[in-house]
Amino acid sequence: MPELIPVRDFVANRGSNFGYRISPDGKKLAWIAVKGVSLHIFIKDLERDTTRTLPAGNFYGEFEWAQDSRRIIFARHQGDENMMYVTLDTEQPDDNPQVVFISPGHGVKAQFARTIPNDPAHVLIAHNQRDKTVFDLFRVNIDTFQQTLIAENPGNVSEWLTDPHGELKGRIVKQEDASALEFRQPDTASYQPLYRWSARDEVRFVSIADAGAKLYLLSNKNRDRLALIELATASGEEKLVYDAPLVDVSGIYAHPLTGEPLIASTEPGYPEAAILAPSLKASFGFLNNHPSARFDILGSDARFHRLTLASSTDKGTEWYLYDVERDRLEKLGATPSMAFRDTLADMTPIEIASRDNVTLRGYLTLPKGAPPGRLPMVLLVHGGPWWRDEWQYNSEVQFLANRGYAVLQINYRGSTGYGRRFQELAVGEFASKMHDDLLDGIKWAIDKGIADPDKIAIAGGSYGGYAALVGLAFTPETFACGIDLFGPTDLAKLVEDFPPYWKLEMNLWHRYVGDPGKPADRLAMQEKSPLYKADSITKPLLVIQGGRDVRVKPEQSIMLVNKLRQSGKTVDFWLVPDEGHGITHWPHRLEQFRRTEDFLSGCLGGRSGGFDFYQLGAWLF
Known part of the structure; x- marks a missing residue:
């Protein structure tokens, strides 16, 4: 290596x-x-x-x-x-x-x-x-x-x-x-409806062009995938401008002066324009x-x-x-x-079938120079969950591969970019079929001879942190250890504590996860919350939480860690007072990566560089 x-x-x-x-x-x-x-x-x-x-x-x-x-x-x-x-x-x-x-x-x-x-x-x-x-x-x-x-x-x-x-x-x-x-309306300054859609549709504003005569949107109304459409603002007439055969149109670059769409981007595996x-x-x-x-x-x-x-x-x-x-x-x-690109690993798009025959896509990164089979592996779960992994440079992926781990990223059901039907398969499926997709990815890697079944870790941030906790609490036999970065532990309290400016997005959370104001929903949310399954967590766990996080409040992690420690279990907990929903300052990023490599070395046996002399400088900052 x-x-x-x-x-x-x-x-x-x-x-x-x-x-x-x-x-x-x-x-x-x-x-x-x-x-x-x-x-x-x-x-x-x-x-x-x-x-x-x-x-x-x-x-x-x-x-x-x-x-x-x-x-x-x-x-x-x-x-x-x-x-x-x-x-x-x-x-x-x-x-x-x-x-x-x-x-x-x-x-x-x-x-x-x-x-x-x-x-x-x-x-x-x-x-x-x-x-x-x-x-x-x-x-x-x-x-x-x-x-x-x-x-x-x-x-x-x-x-x-x-x-x-x-x-x-x-x-x-x-x-x-x-x-x-x-x-x-230019004369009265009043507003007239031009385009309507349901809560199940997704519509994104792109630009206004031709002195207000045309308006461009990404929309999946009356279709499965996001496509670029043009609306005539006078008549409301709709015209399809561009769509892709397998995935959503993920982005449009519009001319900054005219508003006319110039380039459409898609992410079927490798990026396309x-x-x-x-x-x-x-x-x-x-x-x-x-x-x-x-x-x-x-x-x-x-x-x-x-x-x-x-x-x-x-x-x-x-x-x-x-x-x-x-x-x-x-x-x-x-x-x-780019100065050490020759030592970095290749990220390869993959496609697998879930247990219920849903096509799942993602990425596999194998450590460069490592033996080809039965590698220790990290299942790295993206956040959101309305997000997706893409083919790009990812410092965490390359860091883990350089330490000797295969890195598997699965765009589980509910991930964006693959159309309405794929995303809606996640309705009500937290800690259920969404987690099954991750387990099916692991089974695929084991069956292919890629991963050592006894040396698999699960890690991620936000929803990915929640998935890591679900993995250790709901399917502990699958994982050797887990890393949770600011992942929710109590779904009902998570939704209740969202920032006030998320008001207009709450219907999405209520539909996919549940409304804690309804007793039946609240009970179902508790059943899918790792906090109430803490007794099942027996494998090593690293928890990292920002003290200023307004999306996943620090109490989410603190409650779980206290419950584990009261049961006599050891958990490595790092509360970072001046970080939010993400670790952004370089001294803290350095500490995060150092804790990660030492933690994984202990439970999976990969490499660790040990003390980095930049840590001396980090302490000063």
């Missing part, structure tokens, strides 16, 4: 860089990278070929260029998911400029809507300061910080729809059993020349002449500056994993 890759190379690599964005005037390039031991924002003047850096501070997610091509906009939060948006002036002479808040402060969740091409002084932001359950839409002046109310939420609006020029054109309203897209705009088929031909890579457009200048792209594989990502007119790619950077 290849030499052990240090933990720090997976989670705290000083070569990390990402998020390349071209400014609207096309004269600057900005990205995030490590300088010293912390993230900084790098700004390159493309005309002068000079670069400066500014501290990113408590940076979260991606950033946007303001339309003045001077300021950038990004989000901050304290682990509680209450996003606050700030601007940073890239031309301030100070090397440590102050960020300026453009959305309300602590305790308010904001959502960035868009910049406005012809109005560089304003952006659109929605937030829940007035009512924690819903979001009002505001136009915010980033010079004066004054916010002007555009639309107040009457209590049932789940999304405001704006066109590329920042004009409010419509809204999506939700009732318990139905939703509707309502289009704004379809060019929708005939004018781009020649200049974007490189998309079809890399069948085993995913291309994503990160941003463009105001004229759509220069784009920043990401090209991703299971080994990492490379970033490019693309000149559309010249059809020329210029490499900008790469994830540090």
Whole structure:
């Protein structure tokens, strides 16, 4: 096998860089990278070929260029998911400029809507300061910080729809059993229903084009899979633009100035992209020349002449500056994993049949250089559960493979991306057929001679953490050990404690999992909750929980750990006070991976690098 890759190379690599964005005037390039031991924002003047850096501070997610091509906009939060948006002036002479808040402060969740091409002084932001359950839409002046109310939420609006020029054109309203897209009438500012669908349908807004005459949606209304449709806003006439034969259309990239759909993405196994705009088929031909890579457009200048792209594989990502007119790619950077790509394992799409003859898809990653059979294996379960595993670089998967484990990822029933029928097979099936799918994946790996039946661990975060606990509590004979990251232990209390702004999503949870307000549902939810099966947990267990988690409250993990310890059982529990629903800070990620490799080495016998000297630095942070 290849030499052990240090933990720090997976989670705290000083070569990390990402998020390349071209400014609207096309004269600057900005990205995030490590300088010293912390993230900084790098700004390159493309005309002068000079670069400066500014501290990113408590940076979260991606950033946007303001339309003045001077300021950038990004989000901050304290682990509680209450996003606050700030601007940073890239031309301030100070090397440590102050960020300026453009959305309300602590305790308010904001959502960035868009910049406005012809109005560089304003952006659109929605937030829940007035009512924690819903979001009002505001136009915010980033010079004066004054916010002007555009639309107040009457209590049932789940999304405001704006066109590329920042004009409010419509809204999506939700009732318990139905939703509707309502289009704004220009003369009266009232709303008229344009497109209706039931609670069982899924509809996603894509864009508005042709001066409001056309509207694009991803919809599975009257069909099994999500497809791209075009609506004529005057007549409501619907036209199919693009669909895929086996899976949902997972994403659409629309022209930032016109709203016209340009590229459709799908994930049947390896990622695929379809060019929708005939004018781009020649200049974007490189998309079809890399069948085993995913291309994503990160941003463009105001004229759509220069784009920043990401090209991703299971080994990492490379970033490019693309000149559309010249059809020329210029490499900008790469994830540090690309430096040791030859030692990383291959992620291979797989397809198996469940015990009730449902086709299950997923991915198998075998440790490079290991003997071909009877390997210790980690069943890594994705969260959601309305999510899916994809073919891409996954630091946790590659870390586990480098330690000597086969890694199996199963997109169990209920996972997104495979159509309505497949997702609805999960209704009422927590700790039942959803778990059977995972067990069927294990049986497949054992029957193929891939996995050692005595050395199988189950691990995951959120729903994946719940699945790990279900595995140890409901089918303890199958697993040697388990790792739970912020997984719910009491389903009824989980649903009762969801954040207030999930109000419009509760019908989904009630349908799939249960309504704790109904005695029969509550009893069924308790029967599927690991907390009430704790006596059956006998195998080694590692539990990791964020103290600021608002989705799965810390009490969920604390209750289970206390119950196990009161029964005299040993459980490794790490409560991280300043993390939320995910481990994001590099010192904590380092600790997470170190605990994981030592824990799995003890129960499965794989490799561990032992103490990583970056842990000394982590203690300082």
